Amino acid sequence: MHASYYHKAHACIMAFDVQRKVTYKNLSNWYQELREYRPEIPCIVVANKIDADRRVTQKGFNFAKKHNLPFYFVSAADGTNVVKLFTDAIKLAVSYKQNSRDFLDEVMRELENFELEKPEDTSDKEETSEGTESPKTV
Numbered sequence: 001m002h003a004s005y006y007h008k009a010h011a012c013i014m015a016f017d018v019q020r021k022v023t024y025k026n027l028s029n030w031y032q033e034l035r036e037y038r039p040e041i042p043c044i045v046v047a048n049k050i051d052a053d054r055r056v057t058q059k060g061f062n063f064a065k066k067h068n069l070p071f072y073f074v075s076a077a078d079g080t081n082v083v084k085l086f087t088d089a090i091k092l093a094v095s096y097k098q099n100s101r102d103f104l105d106e107v108m109r110e111l112e113n114f115e116l117e118k119p120e121d122t123s124d125k126e127e128t129s130e131g132t133e134s135p136k137t138v
């Protein structure tokens, strides 16, 4: 995936399809790529399409445990855990954004808080002595 997709991301939801094993296997590659660009953002792992066969919720999917990541069983079709997933992801993202010690995040935070200098209002000011340092407008 192009680097720009990771730029300024404050959280990641990695979803796989419980009906397609290959999508689970691919998580390792996605996760490796994510960490190249965003080493510390919160990441949630999602097993999607559980409505197709609820028995998958009895299965252990070790990827999340191995990487110490939160894990949700979800169905985008019937809505199971969808609101919870996004609510939690947003909370994690906001908290990360406010507290991250990642250098790039700190720079971005500084830039966001940086107030551009307002142009000086010179309309009703009298010119005073010589040698004034501010440039004169004509």
Ligand SMILES: Nc1nc2c(ncn2[C@@H]2O[C@H](COP(=O)(O)OP(=O)(O)OP(=O)(O)O)[C@@H](O)[C@H]2O)c(=O)[nH]1
Binding pocket: 048, 049, 050, 051, 052, 074, 075, 076, 077, 078
């Ligand atoms: N039963 C079921 N089908 C789903 C669920 N979520 C998505 N689908 C179906 O899965 C198919 C792919 O969904 P997309 O939204 O296109 O997802 P995608 O990530 O682009 O999927 P891929 O094209 O397979 O990579 C569509 O037919 C969806 O209707 C779900 O929770 N349950």
